[in-house]
Amino acid sequence: MGTLALDATTKAAPLKIKINRRGWAVLVGIPVFALTVAAAFSVAMFFNSAQASSAAPQGQExxxxxxxxxxxxxxxxxxxxxxxxxxxxxxxxxxxxxxxxxxxxxxxxxxxxxxx
The missing domain is CATH 3.10.350.10 (LysM domain)
Structure with missing residues (x-):
């Protein structure tokens, strides 16, 4: 069985991650999509004119x-x-x-x- 000697003066190289086009689309696209949906719901919530009525229908006994x-x-x-x-x-x-x-x-x- 072979042994591996580590040199104390050798530093580990920083890990380099390469992201392809699909990776960037996922990395950027998902947060942008989530923010867009949240913004749409917020706008819809504040500008929605539909309101529940607490009054009974008129003419109903x-x-x-x-x-x-x-x-x-x-x-x-x-x-x-x-x-x-x-x-x-x-x-x-x-x-x-x-x-x-x-x-x-x-x-x-x-x-x-x-x-x-």
Whole structure:
């Protein structure tokens, strides 16, 4: 087996990295793309005119219902939907009352639209 003698006076040459055209495209392109997307979202966020309304639709009648233990959003929608689709009524009730994931608790007061 051979041995390798290291000379203490020899310095290691600095590592030289060569980047080809594709490497430069990746090295520069990805950050530029990410910054462009971030800028587009920022501009869209500040200049977007779409806004959620906190007011109920005009001309719509509502019944105020206090949730009791055992009530579910499905049950309330089924009770007040009349001839309408129960799932659509659930979505509408959730939207009007800002309910996320259909989570209601006993004691909550909900505005239920009167659907004809």
């Amino acid at each position: 509502f019944v105020e219902v206090t949730v009791i233990p055992g009530d579910t959003l499905w049950d309330l929608a089924r009770e007040h939907a009349g001839e309408h689709d129960i799932y659509s009524a659930m979505q509408y009730i959730s939207e009007i009352n800002s309910i996320e994931y259909g989570a209601i608790q006993a004691g909550d007061t909900l505005q239920i639209p009167v659907l004809d």
